[in-house]
Amino acid sequence: MNLADTPAEAQFRKELRTWLAEVLPTLPPPPDDPNDWPARRAYDMGWQARLHEAGYAGIAWPVEVGGRGATPAEELIFLEETERVGAPYVGCGFVGNLHAGPTIATVGTDEQKARWLPPILRGENVWCQGFSEPDAGSDLASLRTRAVRDGDDYVVTGHKIWTSHAQVSDFCELLVRTDPDAPKHRGITWLVMPMDTPGIELQPLQTLTGVSDFCETFLDGVRIPVANRVGDENDGWRVAMVTFSFERGTAFVSELLGTRRLVADLRAVAESHGVWASDVSVRRELATVTAELDAQWALTKRNVSKAQREGTPGVGGSVFKLAYHHTRTRLGELALRVLGRAGLALDDPLGVSPAGLDHVEQRLYALSLSIAAGTAQIQRNIVGERLLGLPKER
Numbered sequence: 001m002n003l004a005d006t007p008a009e010a011q012f013r014k015e016l017r018t019w020l021a022e023v024l025p026t027l028p029p030p031p032d033d034p035n036d037w038p039a040r041r042a043y044d045m046g047w048q049a050r051l052h053e054a055g056y057a058g059i060a061w062p063v064e065v066g067g068r069g070a071t072p073a074e075e076l077i078f079l080e081e082t083e084r085v086g087a088p089y090v091g092c093g094f095v096g097n098l099h100a101g102p103t104i105a106t107v108g109t110d111e112q113k114a115r116w117l118p119p120i121l122r123g124e125n126v127w128c129q130g131f132s133e134p135d136a137g138s139d140l141a142s143l144r145t146r147a148v149r150d151g152d153d154y155v156v157t158g159h160k161i162w163t164s165h166a167q168v169s170d171f172c173e174l175l176v177r178t179d180p181d182a183p184k185h186r187g188i189t190w191l192v193m194p195m196d197t198p199g200i201e202l203q204p205l206q207t208l209t210g211v212s213d214f215c216e217t218f219l220d221g222v223r224i225p226v227a228n229r230v231g232d233e234n235d236g237w238r239v240a241m242v243t244f245s246f247e248r249g250t251a252f253v254s255e256l257l258g259t260r261r262l263v264a265d266l267r268a269v270a271e272s273h274g275v276w277a278s279d280v281s282v283r284r285e286l287a288t289v290t291a292e293l294d295a296q297w298a299l300t301k302r303n304v305s306k307a308q309r310e311g312t313p314g315v316g317g318s319v320f321k322l323a324y325h326h327t328r329t330r331l332g333e334l335a336l337r338v339l340g341r342a343g344l345a346l347d348d349p350l351g352v353s354p355a356g357l358d359h360v361e362q363r364l365y366a367l368s369l370s371i372a373a374g375t376a377q378i379q380r381n382i383v384g385e386r387l388l389g390l391p392k393e394r
């Protein structure tokens with residue numbers, strides 16, 4: 001991959017900058033209350049609709065399914081430029097745009113693509129992910145939510161957990177067990193569940209920062225049409241691997257760029273607290289974190305360019321996620337050192353952050369990076385077995 005902009009890429013960057021400069025001042029302010037989910041949905045989908053009108057929705061999705069079909073370099077320019085000016089992030093559109101949609105675009109039938117993908121791109125539908133269960137997280141293939149075929153429907157009963165954004169979702173990418181007698185990876189099916197179907201009950205779960213980011217999802221005799229099955233019956237594990245390759249592949253890249261702003265802000269806080277001048281170890285640690293983020297950005301470019309060649313992202317995303325989690329932990333620990341007593345409370349009580357960022361909340365949030373989209377230990381297993389060729393876990 002050539003890291004300098006070609007004339008066409010420079011033009012793409014220029015047009016994007018012009019559009020962002022025009023559109024950002026016209027956006028409403030983001031909702032104040034992080035627990036006001038309808039307002040959060042409206043804000044995130046409003047941004048998605050703007051992207052769609054301007055031809056930037058589904059930046060890396062294939063043109064045949066309504067995406068922009070951007071090259072890897074253009075996708076990274078898009079992420080860089082939107083992050084540079086603090087444009088909204090994908091928010092509630094995370095699952096639809098970053099992994100359910102791309103899975104359907106890769107594995108779905110033409111009819112399924114035509115039905116589900118355009119409303120995601122237009123910002124009309126929010127999707128959630130119903131994979132994890134109380135006894136099936138890392139060992140996802142042990143999932144027990146049962147789907148029994150009845151005519152043209154599957155009748156689904158079970159219990160999902162950690163379903164992010166479920167309370168404002170229209171559809172759920174759902175893994176169910178269709179053959180309880182088959183070996184565990186072979187009896188699973190990937191379904192699309194409309195969230196207004198009778199028999200679905202949601203119970204919000206609160207996180208450490210006081211926000212109900214996810215729900216427990218109880219399913220009791222939920223009828224899902226067979227036409228909503230993506231891939232074959234009992235072939236859902238293969239489809240789920242496609243989902244994971246997108247989820248772990250590039251879905252966290254914008255975060256990396258956002259973290260650069262966090263670093264710049266922490267430096268300003270360290271300067272205003274006097275520790276920047278007085279404590280060489282703070283300067284050294286911030287430089288190390290900066291270098292690690294630069295390396296991860298280079299790794300991202302490599303991963304995205306490989307994904308373009310091979311059709312779906314590979315296990316490079318696991319390396320990225322492991323490294324990124326490590327760096328965010330390091331940065332969070334440094335932030336607490338720099339903040340001193342102010343690090344004991346949320347909400348920046350001393351008003352120390354010039355950019356209004358909450359470094360304590362960010363430190364707490366970083367804890368979830370070792371769990372979400374597959375835990376750090378599971379990513380290590382993947383890297384060990386699939387990249388390094390080490391013996392398989394028994």
Ligand SMILES: Cc1cc2nc3c(=O)[nH]c(=O)nc-3n(C[C@H](O)[C@H](O)[C@H](O)COP(=O)(O)OP(=O)(O)OC[C@H]3O[C@@H](n4cnc5c(N)ncnc54)[C@H](O)[C@@H]3O)c2cc1C
Pocket residue numbers: 128129130131132133134135136137138139161162163164165214368369371372373374375376377378381393
């Ligand atoms: C912010 C966030 C958002 C999420 N959103 C969703 C969502 O929208 N939809 C969804 O379905 N799920 C979601 N999840 C759930 C997530 O996928 C699971 O939490 C994750 O897969 C881990 O499963 P678990 O919590 O059951 O932990 P467990 O699997 O019980 O793991 C417990 C501990 O044991 C370790 N461990 C387990 N097996 C092994 C092994 N073989 N080798 C070494 N160590 C092992 C783990 O690494 C971990 O430290 C979300 C999680 C978070 C944190």
